[in-house]
Amino acid sequence: ATEIQFWHSMEGSLGDRVNAIAAQFNASQKDYKVVPVYKGQYDESLAAAIAAYRSGNAPAVVQVFEVGTATMIQAKKAVKPVYQVMADAGEKLDEKAFIPAVASYYSDAKTGHLLSLPFNSSTPVLYYNKDAFKKAGLPDAPPKTWPELAAAAAKLKASGMRCGYSTGWQGWVQLENYSAWHSLPFASLDNGFGGAGATLQFNGPTQVKHIEFLAKMAKDGTFSYAGRKDEATLKFYSGECGIMTGSSGSLANIRKNAKFNFGMGMMPYDPAVKGAPQNALIGGASLWVMAGKSPAEYKGVARFFKMLISPEVMAKWHQDTGYLPVVTAAYDLSRKQGFYDKNPGADIATRQMQNKPPKSYTRGLRLGYMPQIRTVMDEELEEVWTGKKTAKAALDSAAQRGNELLRRFEKTAN
Numbered sequence: 001a002t003e004i005q006f007w008h009s010m011e012g013s014l015g016d017r018v019n020a021i022a023a024q025f026n027a028s029q030k031d032y033k034v035v036p037v038y039k040g041q042y043d044e045s046l047a048a049a050i051a052a053y054r055s056g057n058a059p060a061v062v063q064v065f066e067v068g069t070a071t072m073i074q075a076k077k078a079v080k081p082v083y084q085v086m087a088d089a090g091e092k093l094d095e096k097a098f099i100p101a102v103a104s105y106y107s108d109a110k111t112g113h114l115l116s117l118p119f120n121s122s123t124p125v126l127y128y129n130k131d132a133f134k135k136a137g138l139p140d141a142p143p144k145t146w147p148e149l150a151a152a153a154a155k156l157k158a159s160g161m162r163c164g165y166s167t168g169w170q171g172w173v174q175l176e177n178y179s180a181w182h183s184l185p186f187a188s189l190d191n192g193f194g195g196a197g198a199t200l201q202f203n204g205p206t207q208v209k210h211i212e213f214l215a216k217m218a219k220d221g222t223f224s225y226a227g228r229k230d231e232a233t234l235k236f237y238s239g240e241c242g243i244m245t246g247s248s249g250s251l252a253n254i255r256k257n258a259k260f261n262f263g264m265g266m267m268p269y270d271p272a273v274k275g276a277p278q279n280a281l282i283g284g285a286s287l288w289v290m291a292g293k294s295p296a297e298y299k300g301v302a303r304f305f306k307m308l309i310s311p312e313v314m315a316k317w318h319q320d321t322g323y324l325p326v327v328t329a330a331y332d333l334s335r336k337q338g339f340y341d342k343n344p345g346a347d348i349a350t351r352q353m354q355n356k357p358p359k360s361y362t363r364g365l366r367l368g369y370m371p372q373i374r375t376v377m378d379e380e381l382e383e384v385w386t387g388k389k390t391a392k393a394a395l396d397s398a399a400q401r402g403n404e405l406l407r408r409f410e411k412t413a414n
């Protein structure tokens with residue numbers, strides 16, 4: 001059988017699910033063998049795939065986080081667009097089958113065709129420890145607003161918890177999604193979808209106020225910073241933190257490890273901000289096909305992709321993990337199966353994305369060097385949590401440093 005290397009960043013239960021899907025595909029036919037390989041976290045696997053391409057050892061498929069999209073689009077020679085892979089292999093790709101917000105994130109601005117395959121899309125959600133809420137005398141309901149969240153975190157601490165609130169992926173949750181959820185642009189030119197020349201706008205007064213709010217929580221000990229990626233997930237399921245905002249896709253590992261009852265809610269919003277809540281931006285990752293592979297490998301990739309987005313496989317992946325059902329048929333199937341009736345909260349990630357019709361600047365991000373801009377946001381926010389910088393100084397500096405990265409990216413493109 002022709003081997004198809006599939007590099008990914010799915011950890012714990014998520015990795016188990018990826019392995020199970022590959023095994024299912026491999027058992028369904030004899031010509032191809034998909035070999036999933038965990039290559040570290042998103043930034044690590046992206047760097048590994050680019051290095052491997054340069055030395056001629058690229059995998060056929062690599063999972064790239066959403067913010068790496070512009071990087072992959074620019075690496076034209078290194079990738080083969082998914083719509084071409086499917087067409088060459090004679091596999092029909094119904095691009096209308098995808099949830100529009102997901103498809104547009106990964107589509108070519110000019111042709112409108114899919115460049116990568118949407119696979120694990122998420123939105124940030126809120127998780128809360130129901131047992132801890134009960135012990136703290138809090139009602140059994142997720143905090144809806146940031147002031148409610150702060151009050152609940154204070155009560156949790158007062159009841160003896162070590163950590164009231166923590167967050168995963170701070171740039172994604174507290175600035176990228178916070179902006180969209182509050183109907184604000186993250187960057188000009190429709191967050192970069194309008195072409196080159198965009199400047200970052202996440203240092204506006206509303207975002208500054210929000211980071212000040214979190215800084216105050218960090219100072220009084222009700223917000224505990226856990227790390228740049230999804231370290232907060234572990235702090236939540238271990239019972240240390242009573243509330244967490246993080247990826248809807250953290251559900252798989254929370255479900256497996258939490259020894260308490262937990263509930264979910266939408267991202268909190270600031271009631272003082274007009275238009276909030278607006279809609280969420282998707283995160284997670286998509287699957288990119290690398291260039292320079294054999295026709296047989298591409299045929300196998302196309303068959304595998306076809307299976308991944310079939311309503312049955314996608315519905316199961318969504319139900320098992322908390323990632324979005326990226327094809328509408330998988331959402332319909334899950335509903336028909338009674339999944340949302342049996343699992344309250346399981347459709348929150350989808351509902352947030354569709355909360356209101358998106359504005360031109362709440363559809364997603366298409367910004368070069370966005371992984372590096374994430375690092376800049378992380379560095380600057382960490383200065384706020386440790387009290388070394390004010391929210392305003394940190395966000396202004398992050399925007400300025402990020403703008404320099406954007407200009408540098410545009411130069412490499414020409």
Ligand SMILES: O=P(O)(O)OC[C@H](O)CO
Pocket residue numbers: 042065066067120121122123169172230247248249250282283284285
């Ligand atoms: O944990 P994930 O896979 O939902 O990804 C979260 C962020 O969007 C990664 O950039």
